[in-house]
Amino acid sequence: MSLKKFVPVLALSVSALLASAAQAAETLSIAATxxxxxxxxxxxxxxxxxxxxxxxIKVFTDYVQPNQQVADGHIDANFFQHKPYLDTFNKEHKTDLVSVAVVHVEPFGAYSTKIKKLDELKEGALVAIPNDPSNGARALLLLQQAGVLTLKDPSNILATSRDVDQNPKKLKFKELEAATLPRVLADVDIALINTNYALEAGLNPTKDALAIEGADSPYANLIAVAAKSKDDPRVAKLIKALHSEEVKAFIADKYKGSIVPAF
Structure with missing residues (x-):
């Protein structure tokens, strides 16, 4: 074979190999905030x-559609929530989503543009908290940890404002969609905000939060799939990639304590 004939054949062979590799790749769709x-x-x-x-990667800005899309079979997995939220969603929507791995903790925080310390809260202050049961309770538990109030059951992960036992400053609670909380900071005295939304709004949890959960928080963010997909090999590869030392280093370098690995 002449060189002129050999080069096109070689190029064709390389192209065929690349095309074959592309066809062999399997797609895994995942919803995420x-x-x-x-x-x-x-x-x-x-x-x-x-x-x-x-x-x-399918990006969402709410906490409902990522689960609904997986439950309906439109998306393979999601990554945005913690176990208490997932359990509540399954119960309320009669879905069978399961956690297959935890990845990181986003310490929940209390923020304000009006005060510098929680003990500066005035009587009757307005406090904004998430309106979903698990994160609303998480907000109240943090306020209890900070000594602002006490709950009838100090360990109730589904507590609501009706479960507040002692409220010496007579705080008033406003329940709002979690994603909107950074936008109402100027309208309330304090807001309890999930770290993903705080980061999006340019807040630095380690510097700006008046109170923040510790790294031992039980609210680790997880990968969720439909129960039938828990042994999917594509998901196993995703978990392995997320549980790498490279990801630990990336988290430490990029988020500087605002989120911490849970693996």
Missing amino acids: PVPHAELLEFVKPALAKEGVNLD
Whole structure:
């Protein structure tokens, strides 16, 4: 064979191999909130590609659709929530989503543009908390930890404002969609905000929070799938990628304590 004929054949062979590799790659779709979940997924995407998994990241800004889309079979997995929220969602929506791995903890925080310390709260101050049961309770538990109030059951992870036992400053509670809380900071005395939404709003949990959970928080963020998909090999590869030392280093470098690994 002449060199002129050999080069096109070689190029064709390489193209065929690349096309074959692309066809062999399996796609895993995953719903995530923007920060830090989608950022962590983008970080591991190249590693997954080497393992034959094309990670298709779908970004959502609410806490309902990521679960509903997985439950309906439109998306394979999601990454945005903790176990108490998942359990509550399953119960309320009669879904069978399961946790397959925990990835990180986002310490929940209390923020304000009006005061510098929680003991500066005035009587009758307005406090904004998430309106979903698990995160609303998480907010109240943090306020209890900070000595602002006490609950009838100090360990109730589904407590509501009706479960407040002692409220010496007669705080008033306003329940709002979690995603909107950073936007109402100027309208309330304090707001209890999930770290992903705090980060999106430019808040630094380690510097700006008046009170914040410790790294031992039980509210670790997790990967969730439909029960039938818990042994999916694509999901196993995703978990392996997220539980790497490279991800630990990325979290430490990028978030500087605002989130901490849970693996």
